[in-house]
Every structure is written in structure tokens, then in C-alpha cells.
Amino acid sequence: MTPRRSGARSPAHPSSLDFPLRIPGVDIPERVHHDEHMALWQIRGSTLVRCGETSVEISEGEVIWLPAGTRHSLEVRANSVLFPLSISVDEIATVLTAITVVPIRNDEKIYFLALHQSQSTVIQPSANIQRQVLSILERRVLAPDDLPLPTSPGAAAVAGALLFNPGDDRRILDWAREVGTSGRSLERAFVAETGLTFGQWRTRSRMHAAARLLRAGSSVVSVTQRVGYEDPSGFARAFRDFYGMSPTAYATPPDRD
Template sequence: MSTKRQPSFGLPADAGAIVVGSFEMSSGRRFDWHEHPVHQLVWCARGVLAVSVGAAVWVLPPPRALWIPAGVVHAVEASRPATMRSVYVRRRGCRIRWTAPTVVAASPLVCELIGFLADPSAAARSRGHAERLLLDLLRPLEANPIELTLPRDPRSRRVADVLLSDPADPRTLAAFARTAGACARTLARLFLAETGSTFGQWRTHLRLRAALTHMAAGVPVAVVAERVGYRSASAFIASFRRLLGVAPGAYFATAAHGGHVAGDSAG
């Protein structure tokens, strides 16, 4: 994995309210933990991005973008080649008041405006209109992140690392105990104490996070279910719905059609 720290970006004094940065990200490239003194809208024009804030992870295909308020520490990773567009928004005068990361629908018009604002030759008056329109168009989606805190103890972390590399590994906690250097009861206690979840809950979150990445790349649900360790597509769909509130087929379709408006974009 290629890890690089994205610069802490501040808008030049002579820049407008918005500056757009473009980043070509190879498979496995990661911008490690960092923050910006300005607001940021992360949009994946091509491929799939995963944005982490603490233990929360948002998976972003092109129909979705993530608003990250200024000062929020985050990391961005591409599991496959992707084009990332970062829209940096000056805090002064910004009408959006969201205080936590917020998923928004990247509608075709929003995407066109981001592309227009990425062109430094755009006339100042036109840029001003486009900046205001872009911010007015941002509409939040009902989208819960997947929480995945990694355990710290070497024994439980050994189990976690195996599952991170292969979410479909079918072994029970008792089976993992034989190679982890701890009994099943100790491993269960460690997972609960260090992640806030039982081992079963933690593995479900891990599998669904992996599933979102596959789904965002267009992999059929039945294939995704098998890849992340479910015995049937129906079992996967039921688990997905319990955690994320919708069926897998509706998760990205909602974003593609503009999504459910959860509040006023001006906050």
C-alpha cells in the first residue's frame, strides 16, 4: 500500500471561495491521517474511495460525495485506481453549517460544476455563480458509516488482520484461538473491550465494509456475498439491511437518483 500525507490545504488569499484539487490514485494508495483549515468535499470522479474518520468508514462511488468540516482529521484510500476531486471551501461566508462528516448526492449537475471549478481559466464572475450554485445543490443523504475499530492486543489483532486480508475466512473464534495464542473466551473478551463490539458484530461490520467496496465497483450482489463470506445472497441481504437500513440494491441506486433529503443544505 502506498501511503502519503495529503497536504494540509489552505486557500490562497487571492483564490475564490472554492478551489478544486485533482488526484490520480493508484490501487492501494492512501492519504494518511490529516486535516484541513478549510471545509472539504471529497468526490470520486472514477473508481471508489474509502474515507475514514476515527473508526467510521464511508465508501464513495461516483454518485456520492462526503462533506468534511474544517479541522476534522480523516484519511482517504483507494482500493483500486480512482480519480479523486477535492473541493476545498473557504470557511468565511460558507452557508453550510454541518459539524460532522455528511454524505451528499453527487448529482450530474454537481459533478459538472466541480469540473467547471477545476478549470483555473474560468472567468471570475462565472466562478462566483458556480460556487454559490454548487453549495446550494448539496443535499445530504441518509447514509450511516460502518464503524470498525481495530483491536490493540497482539492476540486479537492477529485475528483481525487475518480477516482484514480475507473477510470470507469461515473460522469460528474457537478455531482462531488455536493460532492466536489465547482461548476463545479471552479473545471474545478482548474484542468486546477493545472494539466495543462482540466478535460476531465486528466481523459483520468488516464484511459489509468490504462488500460496499465491491458493490461500488459494480460487482453483482450474489458474487459479493460469496466474496465476503456469506453462504447465500439472501443471508447477505438480510445482514446488510439490518446494519445499513436498506437492501444492497437500493444503497447506491438512492445516490444515483438524488437520494433522500435529510435537511437543508445551508444547515
């Protein structure tokens, strides 16, 4: 049976858009999430977020990051829409350890919608959406790495995608198809323009990301997930090979007398 598609609206039946928007404001009493970070995305209007003695007003197009354990209450203004998104502390690592407000671009909103969909419905893509949302938020506050970057369009696009999501495990042939070239040409571009093979460059990118996450206090298990390794032991071996010490030792600052 073919579903019917409605035709043009009849003037006799105006849509709801012909009436003024009326969404009452909502006050949410103080709460705290110990096992989850919260990313509150302001879709429309504004919200006053109170965190102890700190109050922050977020406006349309902004996301406020609340690290796990942050006590907060909300005053969602009238005619406003706020999407709460959660990120599990144990499942995935982040360098965002302080309350942070981040503006997001129109082309980035699809990632936040996809995360909301995966958390609120049975539609759950196999890709790690949490990882991509975190990358959007983190790159607003992180200083750039000293990682050499390729300059040719195809290799630069691949490098940018891997900096955005270091856990992406696609092979060089997959990336070559993505940017319309051959695996051999892509490999040559990385070697000629960075002095590193594609594999070496990706490993360095992952290790830089892992180092930041560990120093920010993330667990080895959650960093493993974030940077694309299958298990903590494999990640630990790669990290030790690169930095000459275990992830745990790297994350623990030396005692100072």
C-alpha cells in the first residue's frame, strides 16, 4: 500500500505557524550527574544555567559543557528549546574538565542532532557520535599540535578528518576512495609533505590526542575508546612505544619536593 502524500494546504486550515509561539518557561531544580558529562545545546531562545555561585546565560546556537559532578540548576526561558546531551565518563575520554560555553556552526548541528537521536530513539548509527561531538567542542579550546600537516587537497582533507576524530579506523584505501584518489597516491602525499607515512602520521595524531586526554584525568579505558584502539593493552603498548612510558605513568605527574 502506497502512503498518501498530502497536497497543498487549504487556506481554510491555517498551520500552527500562523499563531504566535507559546512555550512556557521551565525551572529545573539543582541536580548533579556523577557518571555523565552534560552538554546542553540551546536550540532556540536562552537558558540561565546556575552552577553554585556561577551563573551563565546561554543563547541560541551555544552549547554549555558541564563536567560530571557539576551541580547545576536551569531556568529555561519562555519560547526556548534546550537539548540535554550526555557523555558517559567511563565510556569515552575528554580534555574538557571545566564549565565551558562553545558556539557551534550551522554545519555542526547535524552531529548534535545525531547524538540526540541515538540517545533518544531506537535509531543508533554504528559510528561513534559521542566522539565526533566531543571533537567539535574540544577543538574550540585546544591549542594546535606540532604535527606536520600535508598540503595537497586530498591528503589535507584526510588529515583534517583524523585530527577531528583520531579514533576513525578507516584504512588508507577507504580514505583514498573518500577523496577521489588511489591509496598509493595518498601515501606518497603524506610521505612527501609530512615526512611520515600515513600510518605513522595517524599514530602520532592518536598519541598526541591520548596524551592530552590522560593529562586531563581521563582513564586509560576511556582514552582507548576515544583514540580508536580495540583494547587497553593494545593502546598501552602503542603509547609506551611512542612515549617510552606507560599511559598511567604519563598521566601521573612526578612528585615535587
